Amino acid sequence: MKSLLVFLIALLCASVAVSAPTAKSYQISTEDYPPYNHYDDKNKTIVGLATRKVRTAMEKSGFEYQIRLYPWLRAYNRALSGARHCVYSTARTTEREALFHWVGPLVTVEWALFAKKGTPAASIQKLEDARQFVIGGLEGDASLSELKRQGFKTESVVTNWLNKDKLVGQRIQLWIDDPVYIDFEKQKGTEFFDYVKVVKIASVDLYLACNIKTPSAEIELLKKSVAASDSR
Numbered sequence: 313m314k315s316l317l318v319f320l321i322a323l324l325c326a327s328v329a330v331s332a333p334t335a336k337s338y339q340i341s342t343e344d345y346p347p348y349n350h351y352d353d354k355n356k357t358i359v360g361l362a363t364r365k366v367r368t369a370m371e372k373s374g375f376e377y378q379i380r381l382y383p384w385l386r387a388y389n390r391a392l393s394g395a396r397h398c399v400y401s402t403a404r405t406t407e408r409e410a411l412f413h414w415v416g417p418l419v420t421v422e423w424a425l426f427a428k429k430g431t432p433a434a435s436i437q438k439l440e441d442a443r444q445f446v447i448g449g450l451e452g453d454a455s456l457s458e459l460k461r462q463g464f465k466t467e468s469v470v471t472n473w474l475n476k477d478k479l480v481g482q483r484i485q486l487w488i489d490d491p492v493y494i495d496f497e498k499q500k501g502t503e504f505f506d507y508v509k510v511v512k513i514a515s516v517d518l519y520l521a522c523n524i525k526t527p528s529a530e531i532e533l534l535k536k537s538v539a540a541s542d543s544r
Contacts, residue, residue: 336530338370338377340520341387341399345472346496348401348419348518351381362401362418366520369415369537375530383470385452395525401518403454412524413531416538417517421490423455424513426479429506433485436510448475448484455488455513473497480505488513 342349342358349360358379370377382390391399392411401421404414425442427433433445443464449456451468460466467484469475475487491509520538522531 336375336396338375338396338398338522339390340366340370340377340379341382341390341397342379342401343384343387344381345384345401345493346500347492348421349381362518362520365416365418365538365541366400368541369520369534372537372540373530373533375534384450384472385470388452391521391523393523395523395527396530398520398522398526400520402521403516404519404521405454405458407457408454408521410524412521413526413528414519414521415531415534416519418519418538420515420517421492422512422515423488424491424509425511426487426489426491426494426507427485427510428479428482429508431482431485434508434510436486439511439513442486442511445485446483447486447488448478449488450475454516459488476505479507486510 342363344350345360347360348362349358351357352359358381363379366379381387387399388402391397398415400416401418402408402412425436425439425447427436433442436442436445446465446467447456447459448467448469449459450472451470453468456466456468467478469478472489472493475484475489478484479487494507520534522534
């Protein structure tokens, strides 16, 4: 009986080991933010300029991985849950610095303010002029968080394109975003509006941010893979 019990325990342990994920399997989250990272309906996969670099880095480094698409805050919070959990495309800020290993940069974006044509906000000349208006942006996004930290009046949405509707209806008077993203949506045929870019705030590098508990040796492999793809 004792030997049978030992055999059953050994068999159970073996089955658990087989079903467990591999030690170097990465769980990667991202948001829908074309052309950098977004879902391709035709091919049923996540694509984009940043996605291409992430996939190349993972494959060259020999790591198994999954990329999943979520609203930004959920994607970001998943990366905080443990080792080998990552999120992109992520702005590298002072508040986030110690939470992650930073792989990249993957892409560079522009933070700019947009206004509806013909409105008072469309005539501003500099960032300080925006203090009298409400600025809309994506909840949890570094650009909006920075404006909020500086004391600007802000409102957030969980789905980025909702800012367009709010700007058209003047529930916000300015929208902070990347002009490449807005142009991509326009070319895609998304319902649009008359707008003008009024102020460029900054150019910002975006990264693959991996949970700080991820082994440093693996992060170095990923960094080298991204750097190699940039040098080609």
